[in-house]
Amino acid sequence: MPRTHILPVSVYYEDTDFSGVVYYAKYLRYFEAARDEFFGMEELVRTYKETGIGFAVYKVEVTYREGARFGDRLEVRTTVNPESDYRILCDQQVWRVGGTQPLVKGLVHMVCLDANQKLVALPPWVLQHVQLRNA
């Protein structure tokens, strides 16, 4: 059973648009930051430098329930599940701290690509990392 990783984020001016709430694409940025922290940026950098392999999103579905506002303290709740040797599914939600339901829910389907943008199997450390986190 996957465990939930939590990344706190704050909403600043830049995250909002003139409608007063966070711009819809910014949640994908929050999701990405949370995934980077889940996997560990040093390991992601090391893998990329040594092998040219990096993560790529091939599909994302996002449902928006309520807009976050300037000054909100949010948390991104992430669970990660391998789907195959090639694919990982990240369930990611943005909650207001202390909130009773998610503001935004996302499903992010990921693969790994090599330096030529060709699909490759997930590196072993990725699967081990997920298993360890979910254990």
Place this chain on the structure above:
Amino acid sequence: MPRTHILPVSVYYEDTDFSGVVYYAKYLRYFEAARDEFFGMEELVRTYKETGIGFAVYKVEVTYREGARFGDRLEVRTTVNPESDYRILCDQQVWRVGGTQPLVKGLVHMVCLDANQKLVALPPWVLQHVQLRNA
């Protein structure tokens, strides 16, 4: 049958990330720009100022096939279909100019919210505008 609106966009430094391709959330920005141009920004501004009503995305699904790169000349192809008195579905694709298949495909489900972020029916001009464009 809906007609396709085309917005040309160019890929600049800021749109890319260190993996060399356009950052996955930027396509949502391209989608938004195309929708703004489809509906007409003056009309969107007028509606917002007079009634407090604006569009909001409640669901988005994006599939990534190939990454655009710095210097690419792209076009966003948008078709818009009303789904009900409250909902509009935008089918949006990003193509490289002269390309043979889309790089990125999106389905963007939209509603209208009033100044209190409450769901309201689509303004009549929106439906008329879509009908005119699709006629």
Place this chain on the structure above:
Amino acid sequence: MPRTHILPVSVYYEDTDFSGVVYYAKYLRYFEAARDEFFGMEELVRTYKETGIGFAVYKVEVTYREGARFGDRLEVRTTVNPESDYRILCDQQVWRVGGTQPLVKGLVHMVCLDANQKLVALPPWVLQHVQLRNA
């Protein structure tokens, strides 16, 4: 003598561009986040809602010495000095944690504008807040 406020920030994919380092405009985002935290977002929101008054940047000078990279742990070091009843100067630097010199240095000149974008005197709480922080 002004005291230094420190905000930790991390560099994620989105902050970089294809040249491999953080995009030059992103440092202004880091600066803004640091200023928001320095002044306190609740107070900024309260002021804006009650009076329509908010901060605006009227001049910024940024010097770039070295580019931050994906995965870097940075800190934004901010000192704030009132220049007059109308103007505040923020000295803001981005350091790599444990670094020996700043990567980027900024001077951000700010004023307050009312809801009609007209210049107004800095609210008393702003000056008090700065005096307290610098005491």
Place this chain on the structure above:
Amino acid sequence: MPRTHILPVSVYYEDTDFSGVVYYAKYLRYFEAARDEFFGMEELVRTYKETGIGFAVYKVEVTYREGARFGDRLEVRTTVNPESDYRILCDQQVWRVGGTQPLVKGLVHMVCLDANQKLVALPPWVLQHVQLRNA
């Protein structure tokens, strides 16, 4: 005498923040797009791929007079002047189309860096390109 390059840009939702005007860092994005178009993206890409050399900003000064708003049609007016074999100065202004004075004025000081982020002389084609444009 330098000639002015003009890039039209439009203000979309994403460019604004909840204060209603364009976010202060976005003008640096407009400036960058205008410089990319001034120099030509194909040539920039070719130089980067063949030699690893690219432009970097080492200093930027921006003065903000008036905020652009959602729906505004803007133009970025750019003039470029070599300052030495190593440095180029871009004078960049953002105007509302048909406006009587610039909304935002920028001075962007640029150099070229090689793949190791070391300072190198401006490539000959850069100086020739500027001379041709300014002739």
